Amino acid sequence: MDLKFHHLGIACKDIDQTAERYSLLGYTRGEQIFDPLQNINICFLTHPEMPLVELLSPADIKSPIVQILEKNGTTPYHTCYSVTDITEAIGRLKKQQYIVVSTPKIACAIDNHRVAFLYHKDMGLIELVEE
Numbered sequence: 001m002d003l004k005f006h007h008l009g010i011a012c013k014d015i016d017q018t019a020e021r022y023s024l025l026g027y028t029r030g031e032q033i034f035d036p037l038q039n040i041n042i043c044f045l046t047h048p049e050m051p052l053v054e055l056l057s058p059a060d061i062k063s064p065i066v067q068i069l070e071k072n073g074t075t076p077y078h079t080c081y082s083v084t085d086i087t088e089a090i091g092r093l094k095k096q097q098y099i100v101v102s103t104p105k106i107a108c109a110i111d112n113h114r115v116a117f118l119y120h121k122d123m124g125l126i127e128l129v130e131e
């Protein structure tokens, strides 16, 4: 597998409040972006020595992360891996019983790279981003 760890996605209710917590760990926040495809607000947090973190908060009540926030509060939501060929990687993961939750779409928050979401009951939700 050529999957490389890219970022950890954290669902949160309030990006400002959660980013403030991460700033206490030495993280620097980037600009906040609205993603109309997922109906969420996104903010990437960077650290010189620690993995990239993506904060996701619902833009409104119809956002796909509303339910998990109601159930768990602020919580890890997905792990993201980069791949060279997203179509090929999805094909391989489907053979490993992953279910495609969201087919490849352009992600405005990741410099217009294509992203897709897949789910496996023993892995949870993963995101693929094409390099």
Ligand code: NI
Pocket: 007, 008, 009, 054, 078, 080, 127
């Ligand atoms: Ni993500």
